[in-house]
Amino acid sequence: MRWRFGLWSTEELLWQFLFSILRVFSGLASFDRWSLEYSWDERIDLTIIAIRILLDGVWKESPGVSKRGTFLISSRLFFRGGGVYLCYMDESGTSALPGNTSHFVLAGLCIPISKWRTYERQIETIKSKFDLLQCEIHTGWILRPYVEQNKIASFANMSRTDRRVQVETHRKGELLRLQKTNRALYKQTCKNYRHTEPYVHLTFQERMNLMETVAGAIGSWSDARLFAECIDKVHFNPTKAKMSADEQAFEQIVSRFERFLRNLKGTKTYGLLIRDNNETVSRRYTELMKVFHASGTVFTGITHIIETPLFVSSALTSMVQMADVCAYALRRYLENKEKALLQHVFKGADRNRGVVVGVRHFTVPSCDCSMCMSHRKT
Ligand SMILES: [Zn+2]
DSSP: OOOEETTEEHHHHHHHHHHHHHHHHTTOTTOOSOGGGSOHHHHHHHHHHHHHHHHTHHHHHOTTSOHHHHHHHHHHHHHHOSOEEEEEEEEESOOSSSOSSSEEEEEEEEEEGGGHHHHHHHHHHHHHHTTOTTOOOOHHHHTSOOHHHHHSTTGGGSOHHHHHHHHHHHHHHHHHHHHHHOHHHHHHHHHHHHHHGGGTTSOHHHHHHHHHHHHHHHHHOTTOEEEEEEEEGGGOOHHHHTSOHHHHHHHHHHHHHHHHHHHOOSSOOEEEEEEEOOHHHHHHHHHHHHHHHHHOOSSOOOSSBOSSOEEEOTTTOHHHHHHHHHHHHHHHHHHHOOOTTHHHHGGGBOEETTEEOSEEEESOTTOOSHHHHHHHOO
16 A cells, blocks of 8 residues: 555655755755656656765766866756766867878767766776776777887786886886987887886786777667767868868767757756867867857757866866777777777667667768768668
8 A cells, every 4th residue: 555645655755855855955955846847767866966966975086077067067957957968078080181090080978977977987997907096098008019018028927016117127228228319209209108107017918908898898888879970081171071170070979969869758858068178179169069059050959968068187087088999999990990999889879770870980972881881771
């Protein structure tokens, strides 16, 4: 038998009681919608976020998201209602023409806000297995050949501590040699050493295993979606396109993310873009987003994506690093036909009735790569 108190069931009454306490003590008393309008799933999301704000824990656990950013994310959820998807963006290759890569890829990895904690913890667990806690997952630097590792006898059989000591000794000697003989190469080598330093205790095979495990985790997130624009720069003409490669890529991601949010069933769901703080593009992206809010993109009006993009430090924000993994996997497939990481991350490519609509290879119409084929599939 179910107890009822007037119009409300017991669950309803308990919810109202809990919600009132959280609302008052989390400082979000100006909440403008009556809580009865929410589904139970949304109520659970709201409760979790209110508790996080209450404990102030969300800021301590994610130093990469600014206090203002975290407040915006959570306040939008409270003030506007419905769910929120976070779309983390990062790029691979250079957008400069011709640049030193044939492709420029901008990827957006989107997850429901309620899964942020779970997924971040998964990545932390993987990092700890490879002794990389507090380290950034930067795929491009992790998967480079580290030449000195091949010169150290029985490197793979050493403990991780001994490997690090050996590599550091080798690198010091190499820098001293270059300082005297080749200044230009010395500077480049210093940069390489600085970026690869966190990973030198891992063999190439271990680094590959690390990246496949991370990509596998991303591929297992059934409620995550991947959006990407992969531009073959040989076939991209900025004069014809009337915009630069990264502007085109950004407009495409915004349009596809907006369509994805619009097609979700149930209560209106909002989206927020988060990307690496890159000074050369942050101002331009902010200006572009304001234009999209005012008059839409070439493809669609913007009614579900809120705010201009939030810029965070990729070194501190795991999910931006995951977007980097996706962008890297897409570019390496298009340039070198490498599938090891792509086969995992491509599972999340946004699809409509089996056809990939979230990821596009911008190239000649006759391209028969698997990305183009899945885009055309009928
Ligand atoms: Zn293609």
